[in-house]
Amino acid sequence: MSGNRTLLWDLDAAGGSAFLFDLEPTGSRLAEDVFSKEESPERLIQHTTIDGIDVLPADESLRALDTKLIQIGKRKRLAKLTAQLATDYDRIILDCPPVMNEVSAQVVRAADLVIVPLPPSPLSSRAFDLVVREIAGNTRKHPPILPVLSMLDLRRGLHREVLKEHPNWPAIPYASVVEQSAVRQQPVGAFAPQSPAAKQFALLWNAIERKLAERRK
Known part of the structure; x- marks a missing residue:
């Protein structure tokens, strides 16, 4: 993460982001309480085994977060929370499900950059x-949007055509080490730092940093 203090905030009730770091929600506090009861998000943050990376895990309470945010009526609640957390972190990554609802709308309002994973298909x-x-x-002014090809398999002709059509899009390969990340519950760079997949993740992070630098100009 380029030496930055990074917080990964999991807003998907499935909790995949926390699982990849071998973390689970702890205690009786619910992730949804951060929004509905103004629970301090700092109290839910957990440290990972990777230096400089913390996680704010999701739990089942987030399944109703979309409805809860609409009821609360605070359209910039997430933006205020991330601004509060930004005093302790250089980068905050908001991981949300790929659907357009009030949760994703608040993510867009809070974000400096939106990253969109896409399958490598003609569509x-x-x-x-x-x-x-x-x-x-859904937003009058939105941040830059970065498309990312996911599960790219260069053995497939259609995938090669898509990459040829979009050579500047970052691309994450379909690779066994990426699958092993879920098995080991570690980032690819932690157990296979010299693998092609790890290098592509590094290129993706460089693309993210460039986009953020352009936005600051």
Whole structure:
């Protein structure tokens, strides 16, 4: 993470982000209470075994977060929370499900950059355009959007064609070490730092940093 203090905030009730770091929600405090009861998010943060990376885990209470945010009526609640956390972190990554609802709308309002994973198919461009239009239609001013090809298999002709069509899009390969990340519950860079997949993740992070630098100009 380029030496930055980084917080990964999991807003997906499935809790995949925390699982990948071998973490689970602890105690009786619910992730949804951060929004509905103004529970301090700092009290839910957990440290990982990776230096400089912390996680704010999700739990089942987030399944109703979309409805709860609409009831609360605070359209910038997440933006205020991330601004509060930014005093302790250089980068805050908000991981949310790939659907357009009040949760994702608040993510867009809070974000400096939106990262959109896409399958390497002939419909990738169309899917990306739809996402851009959907985001633009829900917010008057939205942050830059970075498309990322996911599970790219260069053995497949269609995948090669998509990469040729979008050579500047970061691409994460379909690789066994990426699958092993879930088995080992560690980032690829922690157990296979010299693998092609780890190098592609590094290139993705460089692309993210460039986009953020451009936004600050």
